[in-house]
Amino acid sequence: AVPSCHELPSWDQGDAKKVAYAVDSRGDFCGQKNTPNEMKSLLFYFNILLCSSPVVLLKLHCPTTTVCVSTCPDRFLTFLEVQGRYTFNRSLWAYYQQYCKPGFDNPLKPGLLGRDSDSHPFHLFPTDFKRCFPDLSIQDSILRIGNQTAFLDGSGILRNVSDLQEAAKDINLIRSMKILGFKILEDFASAWHWIVLALVLAMFSSFLFLLLLRFCASCILWIFVLGVIGIVAYGIGYSYLEYRHLHTSQGAQMTILDLGFHSDYKAYLKLEQTWLLFLILLSIVELLVLFLLLFLRKSIRIAVILLEEGSRIIGHMPQSLLFPLVTVFLVFVCIGYWIVIAMYPSIIPFPSGILRQHQNQLLKIPSINDRFVIVTAEKPRKPGPESCSARLTPSRSPHWPVILWTLCFLPCAILAVLPPPYPSGIQLLQGRERSITIVVVAVTIPKNILVPYFVLSLTRYHTGSIALGAITLTTVQCLRFFLEYINHHLKDSKRMQSKFILCCCRFCLWCLEKFLKYLNRNAYIMVAIYGDNFCTAAQDAFHLVMRNVVRVAMLDKVTDFLLWLGKMLVSVSIGALGYLFFTQKLPIAAPTLNYYWIPLLVMVLGSYIIAHGFFSVFAMCVDTLFLCFCEDLERNNGSLERPYFMPPTLLKTLGKRQYRKLKKKVWKRVKHPTGHHSRVY
Structure with a gap:
């Protein structure tokens, strides 16, 4: 009963569909009909570098702000570059603004260079395969993106392209897992x-x-x-016949280590060493079974x-x-x-618990049942886009x-x-x-x-x-x-x-x-x-x-x-x-x-x-x-006072004996038709 009551908010506020479909930081589905995101079916990550965190594999989402977009970026562009050219070239800002949060229209607003900003992305990367992941390429054995080997992040720090590759690997792993999950569900639906x-x-x-x-x-x-x-x-x-057949075949003498890992198991069946291994293992199993039966x-x-x-x-x-x-x-x-x-507790939207200054006073963060954290201030405020970007993960311990x-x-x-x-x-x-x-x-x-x-x-x-x-x-x-x-x-x-x-x-x-x-x-x-x-x-x-x-x-x-x-x-x-x-x-x-x-x-x-x-x-x-x-x-020994109660077949197999009381001979005299008397029993 305790775990059930413990998870009532999860059932009440969670949505299992958010595990399978793309959802932005506001909790809205990308590409959902009759919504502002109807024509925006792709998910864009503000700071994809945060996707290299181990929390990605634990919570199945990247700890950065996400928005739904209609198309992914096709050029390399940083927010610092947009700010520097905003006064004399606003075309870059018009392109960059479509990847910001709705309502953000001033790139020169103070306090936007911090890496914890959730109103705009730090950089745009050219993407491929209709995914908003960086399009990395290798030229002259060097990893590049947009003909560059390094780039400036949102704080003006020079970062290597390899950092971007690690982040893309982790988030791509989640995407691959979801695709694999959908294919498996399709297989189950068919079979x-x-x-x-x-x-x-x-x-x-x-x-x-x-x-x-x-x-x-x-x-x-x-x-x-x-x-x-x-x-x-x-x-x-x-196994012996296959081994003898492959022993004379050309190319079958390659070892399993030389072949390496292959998703097609038939490649291993064409090796002589595979059937030799089967032959040895099956022979050992056969000998063990025979010895067990013998003893x-x-x-x-x-x-x-x-x-x-x-x-x-x-x-x-x-x-x-x-x-x-x-x-x-x-x-x-x-x-x-x-x-x-x-699954449900990881998909509950909740007001962000980031400490902020409100009227020169630090917001208090009380706890409810030591599990759910809500932000309160002297003035109540409705959760907006900035306060709904995080997720509540109740304790699973x-x-x-x-x-x-x-x-x-x-x-x-x-x-x-x-x-x-x-x-x-x-x-x-x-x-x-x-x-x-x-x-x-x-x-x-x-x-x-x-x-x-x-x-x-x-x-x-x-x-x-x-x-x-x-x-x-x-x-x-x-x-x-x-x-x-x-x-x-x-x-x-x-x-x-x-x-x-x-x-x-x-x-x-x-x-x-x-x-x-x-x-x-x-x-x-x-x-x-x-x-x-x-x-x-x-x-x-x-x-x-x-x-x-x-x-x-x-x-x-x-x-x-x-x-x-x-x-x-x-x-x-x-x-x-x-x-x-x-x-x-x-x-x-x-x-x-x-x-x-x-x-x-x-x-x-x-x-x-x-x-x-x-x-x-x-x-x-x-x-x-x-x-x-x-x-x-x-407790028993088979005697008259303590007889065995087990079946006779088990007594015989165990070598035990059940002692029985012999009938006492009773002699009596009977009279024959001839008139003589005799004793019978």
Whole structure:
């Protein structure tokens, strides 16, 4: 609620169209119909030298006054030159005036030589390509503009043309980014229905995978493993054939470094070294997969049993399959919301906060909520052209922690909802003496309302535990971002000690983040099952994992690895179909796109996210079952007093035995028809 109230002025005063279209310092759109700027579609910068500031890339605008013009300058002219010739040659002023602010008609007005003047430009440069950027040229290996290598700025200081080039590069980068953004939007507008179709296909494939796991988990997983081995082996063979073919071709012996960077990837495929690199990398991957299968056979069998057991449980609770869709939807909504929130504050017009003298008194600048600054004087005045040229940029520092916390809280809430109904159709409840009581959930709660019941229960009792776990993870992520920011600014430093210490800190925080993610996952399982608070559940989960560290490391990671193979196969299959479609290698009419790899990338990433959401249900189920099995192994020994509750297949795989009480022989006398008596049992 706090961030929402924090951004209400942004929604009220901001305009998202100002990010995409040219806007002058008054906030008016260039070229807009039925406005004074209808015939002025170009944007002119008063002092383009200020565009070399780093603020250009941060705020996506140049910190100088801008006006809308109909045509860009075609000659080199400075304001000092116009002032010097104004008395005897006013034709220059007539030409120069069209690039000044409306209403400015006196070039000899005192106080106009300062570099902070916002009523006139300091200089005009000849432009090219209908852009109001300097037309720089190279003559005799020397950078020039208008046959000059230097020029006078608005303060009479001699400046080099290279300064102008740096400023033009930064502002041109923004223009190129906007053009690229428009082309990408055009591609999405042309191919959005194909993207949706690909994501639906990925959803259907993931759902089909979950259904197949219920009946033939062992076959499906081994098919996936063998399929990966076969695909990698095919890649090795194909790379070897291409390498042998190019080994005798002329011009293919050039190295990748000699070729340099090329936007056309086909240039790299014509090199012998490229296919040799593919051959080596694929061979290493193939050997790693084979060694993993060789040494982890038993762990894979146990993982298969857990997956089959989880499939059987999910078959009784189909509502749990909706949670991946809910998670993905909420994450996308969260990301979209924060993108809009980050965009709106940078486009709010506000009265300029420049200190000015008014009636021999310095204007006071109070603050509102420590965020918005307004200019007040003894006499109220309406914001005019000079006071609306700046932009208000509210502080974005509180946003990033809230974004990270939200993105952590949503998956954590889903993780805490799934575990209670999973442990083999039973729920482990904590008694008064910390003993385990087995209660059949299907009998206690109808299975059609099982998942909604636990959603309401966790929302009512364990929201604080979920939020606390998300806060701990967010704190570490904020520290990592802070260190990455420092590392980015110190990358050119020559102090090796500082770089080494910073690298160690970054590595330690990375390890801590991975540890907290795994600990939170197990802690939420304990919270959902036993109802403990987050700290107690995290402590119990940590001790349980450490007491079974070898078994946890083997089984849990093998299960994650097998599910990761499923994610990769789903996303790669969708990506391959999309590539064949957009390159018109399928008998289906494909739309004409500027960059087909952008929709293709969205297809691959979207299908991977969808597959990850579906498979996370199984991953959480397996983790929950495995922690319950660890508890079962520690608390029970298979005796009559403490029997095991795990499935017989898992008992057999783990080498455990369930002891059963033998029936006592009861002898009794029965009378035969012949009249003799005998003892039977």
